[in-house]
Amino acid sequence: MSETQLHPLIAKYARKGAQRQPHCAGCGNGIIAQCMLRAIEELDLDFGKMVFVSGIGCSSWIPSPFFNTDVLHTIHGRPLAFATGVKLSNPDLRVVVFTGDGDGAAIGGNHLIHAARKNIEILAILINNRIYGMTGGQVAPTTPHGMKTRTTPYGNLEYPFDLCKLVEAAGASYVVRWTTFHVKQLVSSMKRGLLKEGFSFIEVMSQCPVQYGRFIGIRDPAKMLLMLRDSSLPISKAKSMSEEELEGRIVVGEFVDRERVGLTKAYKKLLNEVQA
Amino acid sequence: MKSVIKQEVLALNGDEAVAYAAKQSDVDIVAAYPITPQTIIVEKFSEYVANGEVETEFVCTESEHSAMTACLAAATTGARAFTATASAGLALMHEMLFVTSGCRAPVVMAVANRALSAPINIHGDHSDTMAERDSGWIQIYAENAQEVYDSVVQAFRIAENPEVLLPVMVCLDGFTLSHTLENVNVLPDTVVEKFVGTRQLPQVLTHEGKTASFKLDPENPMTVGSIALQNYYFEFKRQQEEAMRNALNVIKQVHDEYAQVSDRSYGDALVESYCVDDAEIAIICLGSTAGTVKTVVDKLRAEDVKAGLLRIRTFRPLPVKEIIKALGTVKALAVMDRAISFGGNGGPVYHEVRHVLYSADKHPYVVNYIYGLGGRDTSPEQIRKIYEDLQRILQTQHVKTPIQYVGLRE
Numbered sequence: 001m002s003e004t005q006l007h008p009l010i011a012k013y014a015r016k017g018a019q020r021q022p023h024c025a026g027c028g029n030g031i032i033a034q035c036m037l038r039a040i041e042e043l044d045l046d047f048g049k050m051v052f053v054s055g056i057g058c059s060s061w062i063p064s065p066f067f068n069t070d071v072l073h074t075i076h077g078r079p080l081a082f083a084t085g086v087k088l089s090n091p092d093l094r095v096v097v098f099t100g101d102g103d104g105a106a107i108g109g110n111h112l113i114h115a116a117r118k119n120i121e122i123l124a125i126l127i128n129n130r131i132y133g134m135t136g137g138q139v140a141p142t143t144p145h146g147m148k149t150r151t152t153p154y155g156n157l158e159y160p161f162d163l164c165k166l167v168e169a170a171g172a173s174y175v176v177r178w179t180t181f182h183v184k185q186l187v188s189s190m191k192r193g194l195l196k197e198g199f200s201f202i203e204v205m206s207q208c209p210v211q212y213g214r215f216i217g218i219r220d221p222a223k224m225l226l227m228l229r230d231s232s233l234p235i236s237k238a239k240s241m242s243e244e245e246l247e248g249r250i251v252v253g254e255f256v257d258r259e260r261v262g263l264t265k266a267y268k269k270l271l272n273e274v275q276a
Numbered sequence: 277m278k279s280v281i282k283q284e285v286l287a288l289n290g291d292e293a294v295a296y297a298a299k300q301s302d303v304d305i306v307a308a309y310p311i312t313p314q315t316i317i318v319e320k321f322s323e324y325v326a327n328g329e330v331e332t333e334f335v336c337t338e339s340e341h342s343a344m345t346a347c348l349a350a351a352t353t354g355a356r357a358f359t360a361t362a363s364a365g366l367a368l369m370h371e372m373l374f375v376t377s378g379c380r381a382p383v384v385m386a387v388a389n390r391a392l393s394a395p396i397n398i399h400g401d402h403s404d405t406m407a408e409r410d411s412g413w414i415q416i417y418a419e420n421a422q423e424v425y426d427s428v429v430q431a432f433r434i435a436e437n438p439e440v441l442l443p444v445m446v447c448l449d450g451f452t453l454s455h456t457l458e459n460v461n462v463l464p465d466t467v468v469e470k471f472v473g474t475r476q477l478p479q480v481l482t483h484e485g486k487t488a489s490f491k492l493d494p495e496n497p498m499t500v501g502s503i504a505l506q507n508y509y510f511e512f513k514r515q516q517e518e519a520m521r522n523a524l525n526v527i528k529q530v531h532d533e534y535a536q537v538s539d540r541s542y543g544d545a546l547v548e549s550y551c552v553d554d555a556e557i558a559i560i561c562l563g564s565t566a567g568t569v570k571t572v573v574d575k576l577r578a579e580d581v582k583a584g585l586l587r588i589r590t591f592r593p594l595p596v597k598e599i600i601k602a603l604g605t606v607k608a609l610a611v612m613d614r615a616i617s618f619g620g621n622g623g624p625v626y627h628e629v630r631h632v633l634y635s636a637d638k639h640p641y642v643v644n645y646i647y648g649l650g651g652r653d654t655s656p657e658q659i660r661k662i663y664e665d666l667q668r669i670l671q672t673q674h675v676k677t678p679i680q681y682v683g684l685r686e
Contacts, residue, residue: 056364056396075393076311076364077339107309107339107368135310138319139336150319151310151336153326 009037013047015068022061026221028180028206032127033062035183036096039190050094051086055079055108058134058208059100059127077108080115083122091264094194097124101142102132105161109141112163116170119198121262123190126163126201129208137211144248148215163203164255173198173262175255179205179228182252189254198262205250281537283461290421290453291316293460294360294386294446297428299324300468304355307335307346311365312398313450314388318360340365344372344383351381352500354491356432356475359383362450363390366404370411376443377412377516379501380490382435382475383443385413386428389563389614390450391650399651400450402562406615406624412516414444414523415592417562419542421458424448426540429468433530438478439522441490449564451651463538471537520593527590546595548587549602551577555584557666558603560629561612562588565647565654569612572659583663594628600636608641608666609633612682614648622646622679641669647682658682 010019023029040047052063056076064073070093074082079097087095104112104126115122131149132138138151142163146155168175174196176189186204193200207213207224218224228250235253238246261269288296294317298306306325308318325334333350337343340361347357361369366387376383387405391397405415414434418424424446431444448454463471477489480498488496504512524546531545542548548566551573552558559569566587576583586602588595603609611630613623620627626644633639645662648654662682669675 073394073396076368109338132310135312135315136319138310138315141338150315151322151334153323 009034009041013037013040013068014066018065021066023058024210026207026209026224027058028129028204028208029059029062029127031180031183032125032186032204032206033066035186036062036125036190038187039194042187043191043194045094045194049092050096051083052096052098053079053083053086054098055100055103056134057100057103057132058129059098060103062098063096077103077106078111079103080108080111080122080124084115084118084120087120087122087264088267091121091268095122096194097122099124099126100133101126101128101130101140101163105163106141112167113170116167116172116199116201118263119171119173119260121198121264123193123196123200123202125190126203127206128163128203129206129212130160131208131212131215133208133211137215164201164251167201168256171199171260172201172256173260174200174257176201177203177205177250177252177255179232179250179252180207181225181229181232185252192257196257197265198260281463281467283463283538285459286462287457288421288425288460289316289455289457290418290424290448291388291455292320293421293425294428294448295320295324296460296462297425297468298358298384299330300463300465301358301429301432301472302356302469302474303330303332303358305333305335305347305350305357306359307337307343307350307357308359308361309337309340309343309365311340311362313390313400313454314360314362314365314386316454317386317388340368341372344369344376344385347383347385348372348376348379348381351376351383352379352492354475354477354489354493356436357381357383358385360386360388362388363392363398363404366408367392370408373408373411373413373443375501378512380441380516380519381443382432382441384428384431384435385443385445386424387445387447388450388454389447397650398450400452400614401649401651402447402614403616403649405445405447406617408445409592409624412442412520413592414440414442414520414527414590415447416444416527416590417447417588418453419548419564419566419587421453421456422460422540423542424453425460425462426534426538426542429463429472430527430530430534432472434523434527436475437526437530438476440519440526441478442516442519442523447563452564461538461540467537471534523593524590524595542589543587544598546588546590547598547602548589550585550587552584552586552602552606554582555606556582556670557608557610557663558584558586558606559610559612559659559662560586560588560625562591562614562625565612565614568654568656569659572656572663576660576663581663581667588625591625594632596632596635599629599632603633603636603640604638606640608643608669610643610645610662610666612645612647612662614646616646616649626679641666641675643669643675643677644679645682646679652683654682
């Protein structure tokens with residue numbers, strides 16, 4: 001493919017020789033990658049001053065090796081710990097984490113709540129497809145109750161996390177949830193998250209037509225996108241609804257947007273005071 | 277006299293062979309977390325649980341650290357616990373591996389061997405289990421899916437033997453064994469159930485001075501995993517080492533008893549000699565590579581080359597006497613390592629074999645070949661070249677390069 005045929009965002013932001021992403025056809029990760037690049041483009045951020053950190057799982061392949069800037073592809077569950085190190089050592093860098101529900105909510109769940117509690121200036125994009133996609137469709141801590149997966153052949157006995165409520169309670173400055181259908185809102189929230197002081201958390205409910213799709217019997221990505229749209233409910237409406245009414249719905253929108261001093265800023269202030 | 281038991285031939289890959297063996301071994305609890313190339317083990321087992329084919333509690337944990345913790349905890353109550361992992365999963369368990377062996381919890385675990393990050397790689401090598409060789413776990417490396425099945429069944433008997441009471445890892449090469457379909461002879465359920473039996477608990481003295489079975493039991497309370505500082509820690513560790521020594525015999529006994537039932541054996545359970553009795557040149561290796569080496573040995577023997585293979589099946593405890601004995605006639609030896617000990621002058625198996633041979637009467641030339649890292653293929657031609665190198669060493673009586681790399685681009 002010659003460069004002139006490339007999408008302008010890819011031509012500008014993708015690493016030469018790595019313009020194609022490795023995801024399955026119909027995966028939501030491509031949509032999210034584009035939303036991220038649009039947000040950066042619209043804000044006219046210095047891409048070279050950004051660091052993308054990812055863990056292990058499908059979502060972790062969004063920046064690595066695709067984005068033509070510093071990318072740290074790390075180990076399962078720990079991208080937020082790595083990102084914390086990056087941000088603390090060089091607070092001038094804008095640090096974005098791409099993680100998934102297995103990476104960020106299961107094995108790395110502890111790091112998620114503590115990154116939020118510390119309120120460190122990182123934007124975390126958690127892509128929730130409600131299943132372990134890359135390893136072949138095993139149950140995750142985000143899998144709906146009763147759902148069949150490779151490791152729950154007769155239905156999941158456990159209940160899924162509400163990650164936005166969790167991260168909000170843990171202390172993040174900015175918490176928002178959208179689906180891969182809500183691209184305009186997602187770009188807008190990414191822009192907000194990129195500029196926000198403190199820990200910003202964006203959960204994107206995404207379609208996995210290969211693994212999740214086969215267990216719900218719908219493998220058409222377009223249909224899955226419409227399902228995400230139809231099951232979505234704005235948070236303003238959800239507030240007055242009962243738990244029963246919210247069953248099976250995805251509450252979308254801003255959970256919290258508050259002013260709290262970020263960790264590296266507080267750290268710098270303390271250093272200045274002590275050294276004065 | 278061997279009793280002939282009719283066995284069923286199933287088409288199973290290594291992972292499925294593990295799951296099938298665990299299913300027949302009356303396991304009380306399986307706690308696991310998915311990681312390639314182990315996933316099939318857990319998926320198959322979860323099917324058995326869901327179908328009611330086993331009475332096993334099955335827990336999908338949020339990490340491998342938690343999986344091993346759950347298995348350890350279950351084992352301390354007297355339950356039979358099983359799990360499976362690979363690579364980074366095993367590395368994440370590192371802390372709990374020591375706690376498990378230290379608590380003398382006979383957990384059995386299958387490890388689908390896989391390279392460690394970074395860079396990220398999902399394919400087979402022995403970096404993961406070699407990094408855990410000093411964790412107090414018995415390590416058995418299987419050559420094929422049949423041996424994987426047989427070894428898992430044997431592992432429960434070995435681990436739970438009161439003279440041993442140590443956890444056991446059964447290691448199978450990622451993808452080469454874990455994902456490759458083979459014909460596997462399986463014993464009837466009732467035969468395995470009888471062979472494995474119920475878990476035997478040793479009698480111990482409680483802190484109240486009562487004699488009780490070694491398990492957490494409200495009727496006879498005891499503390500497991502408590503503190504032992506300068507006063508007792510050393511004695512605990514010495515006992516673990518003693519248990520490893522005991523395991524050498526127990527592994528052989530269990531293997532021989534199993535051979536009576538199944539009509540299958542793997543050398544003397546600790547090492548497997550292949551054309552090594554009169555060999556002048558020999559290779560030592562672990563796991564599935566032995567299959568490739570055997571085909572090369574056959575060809576060389578047809579050409580009247582006195583080539584042999586010694587496969588170390590049990591790497592922990594290390595069968596020192598057996599290795600020395602088997603290599604009696606060998607004048608030049610190549611040790612193959614599917615892991616590197618960075619900065620350690622060769623791979624881990626090389627270190628151990630050379631160290632073992634120091635106390636032997638005769639000292640062959642010993643050279644090291646590091647191969648197959650990150651799943652790189654190792655061909656019969658490459659193995660033949662190793663034997664040719666050994667022949668050259670014998671001709672010239674000189675080792676030019678003691679540590680070499682097979683199939684590496686340099």
